[in-house]
Amino acid sequence: xxxxxxxxxxxxxxxxxxxxxxxxxxxxxxxxxxxxxxxxxxxxxxxxxxxxxxxxxxxxxxxxxxxxxxxxxxxxxxxxxxxxxxxxxxxxxxxxxxxxxxxxxxxxxxxxxxxxxxxxxxxxxxxxxxxxxxxxxxxxxxxxxxxxxxxxxxxxxxxxxxxxxxxxxxxxxxxxxxxxxxxxxxxxxxxxxxxxxxxxxxxxxxxxxxxxxxxxxxxxxxxxxxxxxxxxxxxxxxxxxxxxxxxxxxxxxxxxxxxxxxxxxxxxxxxxxxxxxxxxxxxxxxxxxxxxxxxxxxxxxxxxxxxxxxxxxxxxxxxxxxxxxxxxxxxxxxxxxxxxxxxxxxxxxxxxxxxxxxxxxxxxxxxxxxxxxxxxxxxxxxxxxxxxxxxxxxxxxxxxxxxxxxxxxxxxxxxxxxxxxxxxxxxxxxxxxxxxxxxxxxxxxxxxxxxxxxxxxxxxxxxxxxxxxxxxxxxxxxxxxxxxxxxxxxx
Ligand code: ATP
Numbered sequence: 001x002x003x004x005x006x007x008x009x010x011x012x013x014x015x016x017x018x019x020x021x022x023x024x025x026x027x028x029x030x031x032x033x034x035x036x037x038x039x040x041x042x043x044x045x046x047x048x049x050x051x052x053x054x055x056x057x058x059x060x061x062x063x064x065x066x067x068x069x070x071x072x073x074x075x076x077x078x079x080x081x082x083x084x085x086x087x088x089x090x091x092x093x094x095x096x097x098x099x100x101x102x103x104x105x106x107x108x109x110x111x112x113x114x115x116x117x118x119x120x121x122x123x124x125x126x127x128x129x130x131x132x133x134x135x136x137x138x139x140x141x142x143x144x145x146x147x148x149x150x151x152x153x154x155x156x157x158x159x160x161x162x163x164x165x166x167x168x169x170x171x172x173x174x175x176x177x178x179x180x181x182x183x184x185x186x187x188x189x190x191x192x193x194x195x196x197x198x199x200x201x202x203x204x205x206x207x208x209x210x211x212x213x214x215x216x217x218x219x220x221x222x223x224x225x226x227x228x229x230x231x232x233x234x235x236x237x238x239x240x241x242x243x244x245x246x247x248x249x250x251x252x253x254x255x256x257x258x259x260x261x262x263x264x265x266x267x268x269x270x271x272x273x274x275x276x277x278x279x280x281x282x283x284x285x286x287x288x289x290x291x292x293x294x295x296x297x298x299x300x301x302x303x304x305x306x307x308x309x310x311x312x313x314x315x316x317x318x319x320x321x322x323x324x325x326x327x328x329x330x331x332x333x334x335x336x337x338x339x340x341x342x343x344x345x346x347x348x349x350x351x352x353x354x355x356x357x358x359x360x361x362x363x364x365x366x367x368x369x370x371x372x373x374x375x376x377x378x379x380x381x382x383x384x385x386x387x388x389x390x391x392x393x394x395x396x397x398x399x400x401x402x403x404x405x406x407x408x409x410x411x412x413x414x415x416x417x418x419x420x421x422x423x424x425x426x427x428x429x430x431x432x433x434x435x436x437x438x439x440x441x442x443x444x445x446x447x448x449x450x451x452x453x454x455x456x457x458x459x460x461x462x463x464x465x466x467x468x469x470x471x472x473x474x475x476x477x478x479x480x481x482x483x484x485x486x487x488x489x490x491x
Contacts, residue, residue, distance in 0.1 A: 085278030409475025
């Protein structure tokens with residue numbers, strides 16, 4: 001489902017009596033999230049990311065603008081009618097409910113349009129197939145677990161559900177035959193009896209439908225007298241709910257924790273339960289608000305991979321809000337960088353990193369961050385301090401500029417020509433980190449207090465003290481000293 005946002009604006013009214021001005025949290029915001037992709041909404045605290053997400057969800061109403069899901073204008077639709085799944089940073093699970101009940105919760109009282117199915121036939125055929133092909137395994141599972149009293153009947157059912165991807169009530173039916181309690185001919189007799197019952201149930205359903213002039217097609221859908229599928233608007237049955245909970249639990253890999261309470265799970269597992277709860281209704285759109293920020297570093301990495309996998313497997317259009325650039329870069333098909341309610345740049349993560357359009361975006365992406373120098377343009381030449389860096393046709397007027405150079409943008413190896421080494425830096429510390437080496441340098445022209453960080457090949461010979469460096473043209477960006485917008489160099 002494509003999401004399209006046109007001229008979205010949200011202004012929170014201030015309070016003139018208390019001298020609190022209006023706050024425009026989101027300002028004329030436009031984006032398109034293509035169907036099946038993951039968009040990372042990235043920006044510093046207070047830039048309007050959450051407000052944008054809440055407007056997409058319907059929890060907040062825009063002051064102006066439109067939100068479209070596919071060809072449906074949802075701008076004024078209530079949240080529950082939008083078909084969204086929401087995940088917050090603080091999971092918000094119900095502590096007194098089991099994981100199973102937490103995931104199930106959104107499905108209770110849900111009215112859905114369904115095609116009428118010959119469910120008794122489907123269930124009977126499923127069991128017949130299991131008895132035909134997996135009888136030994138079923139008997140063994142039943143014997144080992146229940147009759148050795150190792151696990152409860154419901155835990156056994158769960159095991160069957162897990163192994164054969166069936167609903168709990170079918171597992172209970174199979175258990176009720178008690179096939180593991182008898183052997184040899186006795187078991188054969190019990191089995192025949194069970195099969196006869198199942199076949200009778202299939203025949204009975206067919207007969208009952210035929211009496212009404214209905215029939216069943218090869219997908220086990222019920223057809224009316226005209227051969228058309230019958231659709232009905234109704235609540236989900238217990239089995240349908242069970243199947244959806246089990247399917248979603250498997251997808252997010254929490255199927256082994258369904259009996260536990262949230263307090264018996266790790267943070268990462270709890271967050272997966274929250275994701276399952278958001279997905280169980282098969283929403284059109286998944287909205288995630290800083291879903292990883294309560295997790296420790298290791299779990300954050302793992303859960304982020306999980307979210308990516310789940311998103312790819314389901315193909316669900318997703319908007320992911322974060323202030324962590326690394327997180328957004330690693331997970332997103334496209335990122336949007338926001339500042340004070342305004343979209344600064346939008347593109348594939350690597351493209352935004354390679355080609356930032358402003359000093360703000362350049363500084364926001366990259367770890368270690370970009371190095372920023374105060375520079376100037378004089379008569380078509382770029383200077384950092386007194387050092388001439390390069391000439392370019394784009395340097396039309398004399399002005400102050402910022403020069404951003406990525407940590408990997410410096411060269412000082414023996415193949416670099418001396419005349420290309422244009423920038424002097426005072427190397428203060430050298431740390432070798434395997435293949436790479438990190439140089440910490442000072443410069444009188446650096447912008448702000450942060451020292452310059454350079455990453456180069458650890459084979460390169462460089463010593464502490466003043467060294468001269470060449471600059472890789474693709475790793476250097478020049479920004480206007482006032483507007484902080486990029487001055488694009490010409491070939
Ligand atoms: P964070 O990463 O800290 O969650 P954010 O980018 O999600 O930040 P928002 O929560 O969208 O930012 O807030 C954007 C701006 O709107 C902020 O300046 C905030 O103070 C303001 N704001 C948010 N909600 C309200 C409100 N109900 N009333 C007034 N101002 C609000």
